[in-house]
Amino acid sequence: xxxxxxxxxxxxxxxxxxxxxxxxxxxxxxxxxxxxxxxxxxxxxxxxxxxxxxxxxxxxxxxxxxxxxxxxxxxxxxxxxxxxxxxxxxxxxxxxxxxxxxxxxxxxxxxxxxxxxxxxxxxxxxxxxxxxxxxxxxxxxxxxxxxxxxxxxxxxxxxxxxxxxx
DNA sequence: GCCAACGTTGGC
DNA sequence: GCCAACGTTGGC
Numbered sequence: 001x002x003x004x005x006x007x008x009x010x011x012x013x014x015x016x017x018x019x020x021x022x023x024x025x026x027x028x029x030x031x032x033x034x035x036x037x038x039x040x041x042x043x044x045x046x047x048x049x050x051x052x053x054x055x056x057x058x059x060x061x062x063x064x065x066x067x068x069x070x071x072x073x074x075x076x077x078x079x080x081x082x083x084x085x086x087x088x089x090x091x092x093x094x095x096x097x098x099x100x101x102x103x104x105x106x107x108x109x110x111x112x113x114x115x116x117x118x119x120x121x122x123x124x125x126x127x128x129x130x131x132x133x134x135x136x137x138x139x140x141x142x143x144x145x146x147x148x149x150x151x152x153x154x155x156x157x158x159x160x161x162x163x164x165x166x
Numbered sequence: 167g168c169c170a171a172c173g174t175t176g177g178c
Numbered sequence: 179g180c181c182a183a184c185g186t187t188g189g190c
Contacts (some may be wrong), residue, residue, distance in 0.1 A: 014188090038173075061188055119189080139171040141187045 007026045009048065010152040011072070012056040012135055013107070014143040022069035022112045025108060030074055030108040033080040035090040037102065041144035046077040046103035048146075054165065055107065056147060056155055058135065059116065066118035067155055070163045075106035113159040129154045 013033065015021065025031055036042055053073040059065060079100035084091035120135070126136045134145045145154075149155035153165050 016188090040173095065189070138189090139187095141172065144180085 003085040007055045008125065009050065010149055011044070011053060011073075012058050012067070012145045012147050014058045014060040016061045017059045017068070018061070021059065021116040022071075022109075023045065025057065025069075025071060025107065026112055028069050028109075030106055032081075033104045033107050034080050036104060036143060037079070037092070038143065041142055042101075042103055042137075044141045044146065045105050049073045049077065049105050051076060054110070054152065054163070056152065060143075060164065062116075064089065064116060064120065066116040066121065067113070068116050069112040070110040070156075070161065072110050073105050074108035077103045077157045080104045093099045111161060111163050113161060115159070117155055117158045122155070125158070 006117065017023075020031070033045070034141040036045065051073055054117075056067045057069045057071045057075065059068045079097070080090070080095075080102035082088040083092040083100065083102045085091055085099055088103075090154035091103060122130055122133065125134050130136060130151055132153045133147065134142070136142050149165070155161075156163055156165065
């Protein structure tokens with residue numbers, strides 16, 4: 001009997017569009033998500049993400065902030081090379097190549113929404129469909145967050161997205 | 167530009 | 179192990 005398939009998980013990842021937007025991801029197709037220097041975000045990438053997991057691509061520090069499209073986890077986790085690069089702004093001399101502190105996954109483009117699903121729009125649904133969604137919580141700064149499947153599906157509906165979830 | 171939230175650092 | 183100081187995030 002085959003092993004039961006791993007349950008697909010859903011995620012939200014933040015990026016400042018001035019630095020790297022959903023259009024930038026569409027242009028390169030695939031991008032190593034380097035530079036994350038938060039342990040909880042690292043743990044999600046290193047320990048919980050699996051190839052094929054779908055991601056809400058969120059524009060932070062944007063006008064308006066909100067979900068701009070969909071991406072997909074495209075690699076298993078591997079050590080973040082920028083931690084070992086002294087010329088990188090993400091260099092971390094405390095990360096030992098034999099015991100790397102920082103890990104990442106590659107992200108690939110799936111879809112750019114016709115219109116951003118703004119944070120305001122998400123908040124407006126927070127009591128009817130998006131209850132408990134982390135990104136609408138005040139003070140929630142985590143740049144990699146798990147998303148419940150029903151919340152993910154609801155955001156796709158709000159966007160009129162082409163992406164379908166099985 | 168402001169500042170609340172909150173994670174990290176380091177003195178003790 | 180506590181906690182003040184500090185730095186960053188990110189909405190506004």
